[in-house]
Amino acid sequence: xxxxxxxxxxxxxxxxxxxxxxxxxxxxxxxxxxxxxxxxxxxxxxxxxxxxxxxxxxxxxxxxxxxxxxxxxxxxxxxxxxxxxxxxxxxxxxxxxxxxxxxxxxxxxxxxxxxxxx
Amino acid sequence: xxxxxxxxxxxxxxxxxxxxxxxxxxxxxxxxxxxxxxxxxxxxxxxxxxxxxxxxxxxxxxxxxxxxxxxxxxxxxxxxxxxxxxxxxxxxxxxxxxxxxxxxxxxxxxxxxxxxxx
DNA sequence: TTCATATTTCAATAATCCTCGAAAAATTGA
DNA sequence: TCAATTTTTCGAGGATTATTGAAATATGAA
Numbered sequence: 001x002x003x004x005x006x007x008x009x010x011x012x013x014x015x016x017x018x019x020x021x022x023x024x025x026x027x028x029x030x031x032x033x034x035x036x037x038x039x040x041x042x043x044x045x046x047x048x049x050x051x052x053x054x055x056x057x058x059x060x061x062x063x064x065x066x067x068x069x070x071x072x073x074x075x076x077x078x079x080x081x082x083x084x085x086x087x088x089x090x091x092x093x094x095x096x097x098x099x100x101x102x103x104x105x106x107x108x109x110x111x112x113x114x115x116x117x118x
Numbered sequence: 119x120x121x122x123x124x125x126x127x128x129x130x131x132x133x134x135x136x137x138x139x140x141x142x143x144x145x146x147x148x149x150x151x152x153x154x155x156x157x158x159x160x161x162x163x164x165x166x167x168x169x170x171x172x173x174x175x176x177x178x179x180x181x182x183x184x185x186x187x188x189x190x191x192x193x194x195x196x197x198x199x200x201x202x203x204x205x206x207x208x209x210x211x212x213x214x215x216x217x218x219x220x221x222x223x224x225x226x227x228x229x230x231x232x233x234x235x236x
Numbered sequence: 237t238t239c240a241t242a243t244t245t246c247a248a249t250a251a252t253c254c255t256c257g258a259a260a261a262a263t264t265g266a
Numbered sequence: 267t268c269a270a271t272t273t274t275t276c277g278a279g280g281a282t283t284a285t286t287g288a289a290a291t292a293t294g295a296a
Contacts, residue, residue, distance in 0.1 A: 003134075003137065006131075006137070007131075007132060007133075007134060007137060010128045010129075010131040010132035010137070011128075011132035011283095013124075013125075013128040013132075014125060014128035014129035014131075014132045015125075015283090015284085016125060017284095019121065019124070019125060019128070023121075034242080034243095035242075035243060035244090036241090036242060036243075039243095044285090045285085045286075045287085046242075046243060046244085047243085047244075047245080047246095047285085047286075047287075047288095048284085048285065048286080049243090050243060050244055050245085051244090051245095051284075051285080052284090053243095054244085055283095066243095066292090066293090068242095068293070068294070069241055069242050069243080069292075069293045069294065070241095070242060070243080070293095071242080071243065071244090080205065083205065084202055084205050084206060087198065087201065087202050087205075088202060133253090133254085135254095152272085152273095153272075153273060153274090154271090154272060154273075157273095162255090163255085163256075163257085164272075164273060164274085165255085165256075165257075165258095165273085165274075165275085165276095166254085166255065166256080167273090168273060168274055168275085169254080169255080169274090169275095170254095171273095171274095172274085184262085184263090184273095186263070186264070186272095187262075187263050187264065187270095187271055187272050187273080188263095188271095188272065188273080189272080189273065189274090
């Protein structure tokens with residue numbers, strides 16, 4: 001993930017409807033959600049959800065895949081992880097001792113690592 | 119960091135000049151940089167840097183502090199960390215096993231933790 | 237084929253954001 | 267006080283982005 005990609009990812013996440021979509025898709029997991037289901041959940045019109053889904057897809061944060069009449073969207077965990085990495089590396093490129101507390105964040109993703117540290 | 123705060127933070131980071139500012143301030147550390155110095159480094163006019171600094175300050179990602187004639191800006195590591203946490207918690211609220219690789223990110227911030235795991 | 241479902245595309249409008257330059261504030265030194 | 271330095275504020279413009287509804291596309295079922 002380079003700076004240009006990060007820019008478009010941040011732009012994609014800086015709109016309420018799109019941020020809601022991402023959060024729903026992340027929770028939905030690999031099975032994803034259809035465009036129509038997303039439109040219902042975030043309460044916007046089909047054409048509007050389509051517009052925002054295209055933006056998110058273009059940024060690489062989500063993937064699309066047709067399944068019968070529906071188009072199923074899924075979160076792209078790699079690019080989400082890449083964005084997090086971009087933020088943290090920026091952080092640490094300066095003064096690691098200052099931003100070390102941010103490392104505590106991992107307790108939600110790496111409980112096993114936490115156990116080992118007990 | 120709630121969703122509303124994350125939205126404004128993402129909006130703040132979704133503009134090239136502002137992203138450059140953040141990266142410079144993170145590297146600069148607690149001593150920060152004056153508005154004029156930032157304007158030189160990113161090669162924009164004083165009024166333009168002022169506009170973007172205000173946006174960043176409003177989002178909480180940076181802090182300002184007058185020092186003689188200059189105004190020194192510093193990165194706010196807490197809010198940056200909060201944003202990272204927001205992204206990761208979203209990530210993990212779904213399927214932790216999928217986004218666990220993102221935990222590898224911490225190797226840049228918490229070398230000591232890595233050592234313990236050897 | 238015809239119809240219903242699901243989604244996208246398009247054009248127009250509305251809203252927001254960015255840039256620029258001139259003027260105004262705040263601070264310091266002569 | 268006057269002048270120089272540093273930064274901000276303001277208004278106008280141009281550019282980008284969001285919303286809306288109507289029409290088009292794709293798929294599957296009758």
